[in-house]
Amino acid sequence: MQKAFIAGIMLAAPLAFLGVYSTLKKASFFGDGVAHASLSGIALGILTGVSPFGMAIIVGALFGAGVYFLERKTSVSSDSIIGILFTGGMALGIILLNLKQGYQPELISFLFGNILTIHASDLVLIIGLGVGIIVFLSIVYRRLALLVLDKDEAWLTGIPTSGLELVFYVVLSISIVLGVKLLGIILVSALLIIPAASAKLLSKSFRKLVLLSILIGEIVVIGGLILSYYLDFPSGAVIILTGVGLFCLIAAWDGFRKITKEKS
Amino acid sequence: MTSKVIEAKDISVSIEGNKILENITFSVDRGAVTAIIGPNGSGKTTLLRTLIGLLPFQPGGRIVVLGKKPRESRPKVGYVPQRFTFDRSFPITVREFLRFSCPGCDELKLKKYLSHFQMDEKENDQLGNLSGGQLQRVLIVRELIRDPLILYLDEPASGIDVSGEMNFYDIIRHISGDHGTTVVMVSHEMDIVYQFATQVLCLNKTLCCAGLPSKVLTSDVLEKLYGKDVALYRHAKK
Numbered sequence: 001m002q003k004a005f006i007a008g009i010m011l012a013a014p015l016a017f018l019g020v021y022s023t024l025k026k027a028s029f030f031g032d033g034v035a036h037a038s039l040s041g042i043a044l045g046i047l048t049g050v051s052p053f054g055m056a057i058i059v060g061a062l063f064g065a066g067v068y069f070l071e072r073k074t075s076v077s078s079d080s081i082i083g084i085l086f087t088g089g090m091a092l093g094i095i096l097l098n099l100k101q102g103y104q105p106e107l108i109s110f111l112f113g114n115i116l117t118i119h120a121s122d123l124v125l126i127i128g129l130g131v132g133i134i135v136f137l138s139i140v141y142r143r144l145a146l147l148v149l150d151k152d153e154a155w156l157t158g159i160p161t162s163g164l165e166l167v168f169y170v171v172l173s174i175s176i177v178l179g180v181k182l183l184g185i186i187l188v189s190a191l192l193i194i195p196a197a198s199a200k201l202l203s204k205s206f207r208k209l210v211l212l213s214i215l216i217g218e219i220v221v222i223g224g225l226i227l228s229y230y231l232d233f234p235s236g237a238v239i240i241l242t243g244v245g246l247f248c249l250i251a252a253w254d255g256f257r258k259i260t261k262e263k264s
Numbered sequence: 265m266t267s268k269v270i271e272a273k274d275i276s277v278s279i280e281g282n283k284i285l286e287n288i289t290f291s292v293d294r295g296a297v298t299a300i301i302g303p304n305g306s307g308k309t310t311l312l313r314t315l316i317g318l319l320p321f322q323p324g325g326r327i328v329v330l331g332k333k334p335r336e337s338r339p340k341v342g343y344v345p346q347r348f349t350f351d352r353s354f355p356i357t358v359r360e361f362l363r364f365s366c367p368g369c370d371e372l373k374l375k376k377y378l379s380h381f382q383m384d385e386k387e388n389d390q391l392g393n394l395s396g397g398q399l400q401r402v403l404i405v406r407e408l409i410r411d412p413l414i415l416y417l418d419e420p421a422s423g424i425d426v427s428g429e430m431n432f433y434d435i436i437r438h439i440s441g442d443h444g445t446t447v448v449m450v451s452h453e454m455d456i457v458y459q460f461a462t463q464v465l466c467l468n469k470t471l472c473c474a475g476l477p478s479k480v481l482t483s484d485v486l487e488k489l490y491g492k493d494v495a496l497y498r499h500a501k502k
Contacts, residue, residue, distance in 0.1 A: 024354055075280075146364040149350060152318055157365055157410070158339045203355040204390055 001229060003123050004115030007182055008221040008239075010130035012191065014175045016217030017137050019196035020210050022172065024148045030067070031189030033082035034173045037063045037089025039185060041177075042110045043096035052106060053122055057129075057177045063089065064173030068166050113184030113236030115225070126178050133171055144168060145206060182221075183236040191217065194243035201254040220246060269294045269414060269446050270315060275325040277307070277314050284310045285321075286470045292463065297440050297447045299461035299477075301454070303490050306468040308450040309346060312416050315448070316343055330413060337414075342407030346418040346450070348399065352392030359387050362406050369409045377405040380435055397424040404432070408439065415439070417449035421456070433460050454481060 022028055041059030045052030063085055070081045097107060109117040118126075137144070147154040147164055155161045179188040199212035223246075224239030231238065270292035277285040285307045292298050300308045313319045315327060317334030329337040362374060378384040381401040386394065394402065400422065407415060417436075421429045437460055439445045451457050457464060457477060464480040466472040466489050473480050473489075 024351065026351070142364050142367055145356075149356070149361075149364070150348070152316075152343065152345065153365055153406070155318065156316070156338050156341060156343055200353070200355060204357070206356040206360045209355050 001115065001225075003118045003120070004182065004225055004235065005222070007115075007118050007123055007126045008225055009218060010126050011175070011179050011182060012195075012217035012221040013214050014130055014133040014137065015179055015191045016195035016199075016213040017134070017210060018172050018175055019192040019194075019217075020199075020213050021144055021148050021168065022192060023196040023200065024145070027078070028189070028193050029079060029082055030169075030172065031176050031192040033067070033086035034060050034063045034176045035180060035185045035188045036086045038177045038180060039093030039110070040089045040096065041093075042107065042180075043093040043100075046104060046106060047096050047100050051121070052110065053125065053181060056110070056180060057125075057174055059089065060173040060177035061170045064169035064171075065166065068169045072162075109184075110180055111185050112234060113180070113182050113187060115182065115228075115235045118181050122181055126181075129174060129178055133175055136167075136171060140164065141210070183239060187236050187240045190240045190243060191220070194220065194240075194247050198243075198247045198250045201250050216243075216246065267294050268292065269330055270448070271326075271328040272315065273326045275311075275314060275327060276322040277310055277319060278322065279310070279319075284469070285314070285467075288467075288471050290465055290471060290474055292446060292448060294446055295440055295444045296462045297436070297449070297460055298463045298465060299457040300448065300450045300465045300467055301452070301457060301489070302467035302472075308467055309418055311467060312343070312418055312448065312450060316341060316416060339410075340413045342410055342412030342415045344400075344403045344407055344415075344417045344420050346422065348403055350391070354392060356391050357388050358383065358391055358394070358402055361391050361402065362409060365406050366410050374405075374409050377408050381405055381432070396422075400424055401432075411443075412445060414446045414448065417447065419450050419452065421451075421453070429456075436460065454486070457481065 022030055038056040038060045041056035042052040044050075044059070045055035048055075066085055067078070067081055070076065070085075071078050074081070097104065106117070108114075143154065143159050143164060146157065147159060147161055147168075151161055154164075176188055176192065179191055182188075183191060195213040195217035196209070198216050199209050202212055203209040220243040221239055224242035225235055227233075227242060228235040228238035268291045272291070273289050275285060275288040276283065288311065300311060302308050310319060314321050315329065315334060317338055321327065327334050330340055331337075358378075363369075366374075375384060378387055381404065383398065383401050383405065386398060386402075391399070391402070400420070401424065404417075404420060415436075420436075421432050424432055433456060436447055436449075440447050449461075458481055461477050463475065464477050465474050466480060466485060468489055473485055
């Protein structure tokens with residue numbers, strides 16, 4: 001449980017931070033894509049005996065880079081590219097897993113998330129990469145915002161737009177795969193979307209949006225883990241339902257606020 | 265140092281196999297206000313974006329901006345696009361939007377330009393709540409605070425009301441005259457072009473004419489360019 005808390009706290013901040021940019025870029029589907037495509041990495045790890053988590057991170061990074069290059073080199077829309085790589089990666093994972101005989105308990109933990117399967121080595125990886133990603137985002141915070149908001153202007157101001165965009169995709173992919181152990185392939189993208197979507201309803205400035213997203217991300221993960229512990233329900237599902245519940249409360253409050261404003 | 269800040273020679277641009285510009289050659293002097301005119305689809309925006317370095321041109325052509333390749337001179341260049349589309353529900357203030365482009369810019373300068381464009385009271389408003397004309401002013405302020413040596417404007421006054429429009433062009437004239445900033449703008453408003461431009465480029469895939477407004481903006485040239493009888497009402501100011 002202790003490891004889960006540390007992992008959750010370390011993951012919530014980068015995912016919520018990156019969620020702001022993926023919302024601005026209208027790339028929420030990207031999270032689902034990379035999580036599902038990472039199944040091929042997990043399968044490869046299970047099949048070869050190499051760390052499935054490490055392999056999933058590598059496949060995730062390749063997915064991000066793949067989406068970036070295909071977006072630039074083809075006229076196919078971003079959604080279609082993600083859809084093709086997402087289903088392709090998942091299908092490859094299923095075929096690879098078919099080659100391995102017998103029940104795969106580790107696979108189930110990756111699909112739905114299981115805090116009990118977070119090992120010390122996973123935790124080291126999550127802490128190391130999580131801190132690295134937060135430091136990176138703190139440095140490029142403004143440049144990344146300009147890139148996502150207005151690519152031409154970003155280029156004019158001297159930002160290496162191609163390089164930064166590639167790094168963003170790779171960092172986003174790695175962050176999502178890091179969350180797979182905690183929340184599972186199917187649910188992880190929610191931690192990217194829910195904090196930013198909730199914070200958007202409460203914010204009037206970009207700075208506030210980023211800070212509130214991180215705060216909401218942390219509340220959702222910590223609250224969800226505590227609830228799952230006492231209710232004895234699967235942690236990933238409880239974390240997401242906590243997030244959805246919080247979003248509904250904020251959305252209802254925002255709606256109520258708008259109605260009273262209109263009346264006055 | 266040469267007085268030419270932009271030199272374009274034999275510029276041809278194709279987008280997805282369609283030839284948009286063919287063998288364009290011209291130059292722009294330091295501090296000049298150059299207006300690019302032409303019918304819809306004539307390649308005006310493409311020419312601007314090529315000069316900036318946002319679009320590639322075909323081999324055999326050459327563009328030198330401020331003595332360098334467009335890519336290398338980009339920090340010294342400002343660009344106000346014809347349309348700026350973004351998610352209006354996204355929370356970002358006018359101040360944040362300006363600061364993203366120029367985090368180290370002088371605060372006094374930022375306030376001065378916001379005031380020039382009557383946007384000082386909107387500084388802390390959300391960008392998505394601005395009208396089209398107000399947003400256009402913010403886009404212009406965003407470029408001016410970076411002190412560009414060349415300012416590219418693609419139909420800059422679109423959406424700005426009549427009084428704001430004259431104020432806008434007065435500021436452009438001031439920037440060009442006092443600061444020596446070179447302005448290259450796309451415009452459909454012949455009266456404005458006649459008043460403010462020192463050079464006109466007529467574009468319709470190829471460069472049809474170039475020169476002083478008084479020489480170029482004749483009924484014959486405009487009729488050839490637009491394919492219709494165009495009458496020009498000259499403003500009394502010039």
